[in-house]
Amino acid sequence: MHTYKNRKHAFEKEVTWTLEDGQLKIESEEQIIKSIQLNQIARIRLSYIPTRARLNNYSCKISSVMGEDEFTSTQFISFANFKNTGKAYTDFVKALIQAVFVDHPSVELVSGKPALSYYINNTIMLVSFGLLAVLIFFLGDLLTSMSWIKFILILAMLPYAIRYMQQNKPGNFSANQIPEKLLPK
Numbered sequence: 001m002h003t004y005k006n007r008k009h010a011f012e013k014e015v016t017w018t019l020e021d022g023q024l025k026i027e028s029e030e031q032i033i034k035s036i037q038l039n040q041i042a043r044i045r046l047s048y049i050p051t052r053a054r055l056n057n058y059s060c061k062i063s064s065v066m067g068e069d070e071f072t073s074t075q076f077i078s079f080a081n082f083k084n085t086g087k088a089y090t091d092f093v094k095a096l097i098q099a100v101f102v103d104h105p106s107v108e109l110v111s112g113k114p115a116l117s118y119y120i121n122n123t124i125m126l127v128s129f130g131l132l133a134v135l136i137f138f139l140g141d142l143l144t145s146m147s148w149i150k151f152i153l154i155l156a157m158l159p160y161a162i163r164y165m166q167q168n169k170p171g172n173f174s175a176n177q178i179p180e181k182l183l184p185k
Contacts, residue, residue, distance in 0.1 A: 004092035006071040010079070017071055017092065019099055024062070026069060038103040040065045045110040046093065046182040048167040050160055053080040058184050060093050073184045086184030094178060101175035111179050112168040122165050129158070 001020040007013065015033070018025040024041070026034040043063040049072070050057055058073040073089035074082040100107050112118060136143070136151060143151075167181045 002092055002095040004071065004085075004088055005075070006085070007076045008070075008072050009076050012076075014075075015071070019092070019096055022099075022103055024096070034066055034069065036062070036064045036066055036069075038100045041100050041104060041107055043108040043110055044097060044100065045112075046173075046179065047112055048164060048182060050164060054082045055160060056084055056086065056184055057082075058086075058089065058182060060089075060096070062096075084184065090183045093183065097175050097178060109173050109175060109178075110171070111173050111182055112170045115170040118168055118170050125161055125165070129161075 004017045013028050016027045024036045041064045045061040047059050049059045054074045061070040073086050075085050
């Protein structure tokens with residue numbers, strides 16, 4: 001039996017994910033929200049979903065005949081305060097993928113974002129950074145010191161944007177080769 005507890009945000013109660021007896025049970029406050037047979041899981045998608053408060057945040061989205069469910073590698077504690085549960089998340093994700101693959105070998109194991117979403121996000125991000133660079137070039141002398149500070153903060157986020165683009169490239173993987181780039185370190 002493998003268990004993982006997750007609370008994604010303030011408006012959600014802690015949810016316990018339990019893997020046992022060929023089922024994935026999703027419980028909140030000891031009430032079963034959902035019980036999914038492992039052979040009914042059609043797709044498992046792993047992705048990297050950073051935010052300003054959670055730069056090391058990963059997601060596992062499960063698609064089954066009962067809908068989509070998701071858990072993340074961080075746990076909400078309080079406003080802008082998240083606990084990194086990366087080790088427990090990684091262990092649970094690996095156990096889940098292996099168990100589902102045994103019960104349902106044709107499960108689709110997907111990495112990154114959906115292709116359309118990935119290319120639209122990256123296009124918007126690149127165009128935004130390009131427009132910002134052009135704006136700074138033409139208005140550089142007119143910008144206040146506060147504008148320069150904001151620009152520097154945006155530039156500081158550039159490595160995270162590049163990491164997001166690299167890690168969320170759409171693809172597939174096998175149960176034996178789960179991409180390490182989509183698991184917390």
